[in-house]
Amino acid sequence: MTFDFSKLKYAESVIPTMSIEEAKEAQIKLVDCMSRHFTGEQFLSLGDLGVVPKYQRPIQTARVERVLAEFFSTEEAALVRGAGTGAIRTILSRLLNPGDTMFVHTAPVYTTTKETIRMLHIHTKSVDYNDLEAVEKALREDETCRVFYIQHARQQPTDTYDLKAVIQLVKRIRPDLTIVSDDNYCALKARGIAVEYGADYSTFSGFKVLGPEGIGIIVGKKQGIECLQKHNYSGGGQVQGYEAMELIRMMTFAPVMLAIQNEQVQEVCRRLNEGEIPGIETAYMVNAQSKVVIVELTEPIAEKVIKMSNELGAATHPVGAESKYEILPMIYRVSGSFIEAQPHLKQYGLRINPMKSGATTVLRILKQAMQFVQ
Secondary structure: OOOOHHHHOOHHHHOOEOOHHHHHHHHHHHHHHHHHHOOHHHHOOOOOOOOOOOOOOOHHHHHHHHHHHHHOOOOEEEEEEOHHHHHHHHHHHHHOOOOOEEEEEOOOOOHHHHHHHHHOOOEEEEEOOOOHHHHHHHHHHOOOEEEEEEEOOOOOOOOOOOHHHHHHHHHHHOOOOEEEEEOOOOOOOEOOOHHHHOOOEEEEEHHHHOOOOOEEEEEEOHHHHHHHHHHOOOHHHOOOHHHHHHHHHHHOOHHHHHHHHHHHHHHHHHHHHOOOOOOEEEEEEEEEOEEEEEEEEOOOOHHHHHHHHHHOOOEOOOOOOOOOOOOOOEEEOOOHHHHHHOOOHHHHEEEEEOOOOOHHHHHHHHHHHHHHHO
């Protein structure tokens, strides 16, 4: 199997990201929501602990959930253990029984999502979300599926489906079908997430919006979220108040930081294609989970360049792909799905994410690394 990489150069256009001005408005909106649910004294508190009888969770956690529900214009929100995977697993466990069936995209399923499907004994029915006619046909013919599951970020390099268009089609043909979205890598970066386009539930990781490790976020319908909160009564299973407060504080800075990062991704790609660094065959942007630049080298030195980049101040592996720890630019190997499709990329390909740095820093490190190994 081979891919037409000329299409990948324009893949960013199918997941529109916020401009810096739009990101500033998102930050302002989020803080405005905070001011509606916290007094000044409450917000300066680090947070409480345990299962408060009235809320069955910490009070500060419940307040943060109300902020998130208002920000994303949903009925309810829940903070759960297990990051994005935990959020997906938790909501699917409340919506589906073992043996139930849900629609999935005809593409490789993310590893932990595949494990969730196995653990919950969920059956799947695959349809190509890139083909709206095929989706409509499958929806009309189906008599078994109870959930339509969709991933916002790309599952494979050739994906082109528009999240909003797919959701609107499902709701028009099968309004009875519950839509659950994995919005990891897109929340506070894209111009909207699935629930804002009509989905019933969106899930994502707080870690990918600068929050602490291990917190999952679910926003959506009141019925499903109240159900999962009712069954999550264990004190040790709660997101504690201080964790919820750290999450909401750090989320404040995520939209603008991610918009700046997106700007620098575009700048890196442009300057590489203008020939600023010798030895580059081509560079293109892709939504491979995070939005990154894929670089194809003229010589098979990718592994050596990555190793040298570490010595020169670049991170050579992700932590949470845009977590609070990822400050230095990342110069890393191309993803496994890309290498599977184009094996030569193992030796000729690089994946670059500026993270919190600028294009000039990225290109300085890359140029020096290539000079050392050539």
